[in-house]
Amino acid sequence: AQSVSQHNHHVILSEAASLELGCNYSYGGTVNLFWYVQYPGQHLQLLLKYFSGDPLVKGIKGFEAEFIKSKFSFNLRKPSVQWSDTAEYFCAVNGGSGNTGKLIFGQGTTLQVKP
Amino acid sequence: NAGVTQTPKFQVLKTGQSMTLQCAQDMNHNSMYWYRQDPGMGLRLIYYSASEGTTDKGEVPNGYNVSRLNKREFSLRLESAAPSQTSVYFCASSEAGQRGTEAFFGQGTRLTVV
Numbered sequence: 001a002q003s004v005s006q007h008n009h010h011v012i013l014s015e016a017a018s019l020e021l022g023c024n025y026s027y028g029g030t031v032n033l034f035w036y037v038q039y040p041g042q043h044l045q046l047l048l049k050y051f052s053g054d055p056l057v058k059g060i061k062g063f064e065a066e067f068i069k070s071k072f073s074f075n076l077r078k079p080s081v082q083w084s085d086t087a088e089y090f091c092a093v094n095g096g097s098g099n100t101g102k103l104i105f106g107q108g109t110t111l112q113v114k115p
Numbered sequence: 116n117a118g119v120t121q122t123p124k125f126q127v128l129k130t131g132q133s134m135t136l137q138c139a140q141d142m143n144h145n146s147m148y149w150y151r152q153d154p155g156m157g158l159r160l161i162y163y164s165a166s167e168g169t170t171d172k173g174e175v176p177n178g179y180n181v182s183r184l185n186k187r188e189f190s191l192r193l194e195s196a197a198p199s200q201t202s203v204y205f206c207a208s209s210e211a212g213q214r215g216t217e218a219f220f221g222q223g224t225r226l227t228v229v
Binding site (some may be wrong): 009032035036040042043044045046049050051052090092099100101102103105106107108 | 148150156158166171173204205214218220
């Protein structure tokens with residue numbers, strides 16, 4: 001069955017700490033991978049995406065993610081978090097070209113950054 | 116550029132009442148989606164419309180109906196609301212079928228059924 005699993009449900013960090021959020025997926029065929037962020041009270045916004053090429057992708061606000069095909073993983077990283085990064089983070093996947101665009105989401109990770 | 120617009124933002128219903136959530140996008144996307152967000156469960160697809168005139172069930176369609184009114188608008192209807200439908204509902208659109216295109220989300224509707 002197609003699924004996405006996020007390892008960490010709730011992460012608490014101090015400002016300037018490094019962040020890594022785990023994401024593993026189960027999906028047949030080629031994939032498009034996404035990380036979305038939801039700031040308190042707001043809608044989901046795209047942080048970054050991977051669909052082909054360099055497996056290390058850079059997104060907005062200093063975030064990056066690495067696609068490791070052999071591990072079915074797409075972990076999100078940031079070298080130094082800020083208080084403003086407090087939000088919920090979702091990993092999502094859908095199929096390659098010709099897909100319907102339906103997204104399968106992970107459970108989400110709530111990140112709390114202490115000033 | 117408005118993107119994806121949902122109305123209403125908040126709603127409280129009594130069990131058994133009906134309501135329609137409205138969604139419109141101005142990005143000329145072919146595909147539109149309705150998701151619900153529940154704590155600890157991420158977002159789950161209720162229904163989607165790959166193109167104007169077509170709709171299909173997602174993961175959790177029971178208790179809902181949808182209408183793709185035209186290319187811009189995709190509404191979600193609860194015919195007889197139940198407490199289990201208390202959730203935050205998100206509409207999204209995308210240019211599906213092209214590799215790597217992302218979905219754009221509306222602001223969400225927070226629905227409480229009492």
